[in-house]
Amino acid sequence: MSTSLPNLTWLRTFEAAARLRNFTAAGEELGLTQAAVSLHIKSLEAKLGCALFLRQPRNLQLSEMGKAYLPHVRRALDDLSLSTLGLFGPEMVRAVTLRVPVSTAVLWLAPKLPEFHAAHPGLELRLVSTIWADSLEDEDVDIDIRSGHGDWPGVRAEKLSTEAIVPVCPAGEDAPVSEQTPLHILGQEDNWARYGEAQGVAVPDRFGISVDTSAAALEMIAAGQGVAVVLARYVRAAVEAGRPVRCAGPEVPVRLAHYLVERDGRAPPRAEVATVRDWVKGVFAG
Incomplete structure (x- = not known):
């Protein structure tokens, strides 16, 4: 099916030109020249086999096929944007994944999260809960908190609590x-x-x-x-x-305690990871 679809860049250009009714304005919004916008539209029309615009001096209007096509293109672009935002977050958000035993997450950390987010509004905390620390395979976890005796092989365990x-x-x-x-x-x-x-x-x-x-x-x-x-x-x-x-x-x-666990040989943490780690230490120390 994908081989029959027009180029995504052409579709973005079409949506902007149809909304602004002006190739020059569309180019300014997209960071393209007026000639590039015109080329994208011509390429899209050639792909589809019909005209999408009625070109008149100082008057750019959608054709009937253009009017029919526009809502579908806009909806598809909106769906793609929302899906990307939902899965990966906005570019300005810095995400940190924190793995914690489920009861510690629910009963201890969760009530303290509003205070954390108020202090760090640009940082997204992804809480991954497990019942037993080793019940998941290795994954992209930035901070690993475990409950036990601190004797796990292949890791450094820093005691957080009694x-x-x-x-x-x-x-x-x-x-x-x-x-x-x-x-x-x-x-x-x-x-x-x-x-x-x-x-x-x-x-x-x-x-x-x-x-x-x-x-x-x-x-x-x-x-x-x-x-x-x-x-x-x-x-x-x-x-x-x-x-x-x-x-x-x-x-x-x-003897049971909570520990901050780091795997041997791991690279130094990112700045946002260090921020969350310091917060976690403060939570358990308080």
Whole structure:
């Protein structure tokens, strides 16, 4: 099909000339000479086999075929422009891709993004979330934040935080933790055991519901269902945001932490990447 289409440059020239009704004005808008505009139009007309303009002294008008063709050309150019803008963004936007564990992205970073964008309106932050850090193949990620113990091979890991865990339950729930439905978060099997050992309380031997992220667990708890042991920073952020949840016990420090991860041998970061990286460090330090 593409071999039957006219040259895109000719179509852009036709649209400008038809809109401005003047070859010279169209040339000025497109950065072309009047002769180049005329040549583009003649080439397009030869390709289509019909005249698109009625050429009269000091009076340029569209032919009937030109009038019929113009809306289709304009719509096609508009669609192409919108698609390009949507996929790649305007030229003045500088994009930085930040990969973060999904619960950290949703519960911790997302509420802080408006402040970031207010301070850096010309910088686009692309947030890529994963449940486990290694669940994606290598991709074009500018900044990689992981949750773990900092022992991943082939990377340099800079510690951003220390963490603690805490049981969280619905805000209006007064029953002891042991009497509420325990929620299990996949991949965090030892949270209950660590908390129980530190506080000298019984650990559930079975769970009523299992979910795959802390974000899902907090949503269920906010809806009045169950109790879970999650990172304390997530609970504090949820309470500050007005979510109907509360801490159901004291915090217990754990070895788990968030790390800024960089692959060995990577080139120095772009200026905008350094800006986002400094912001991320400040967010976790605060």
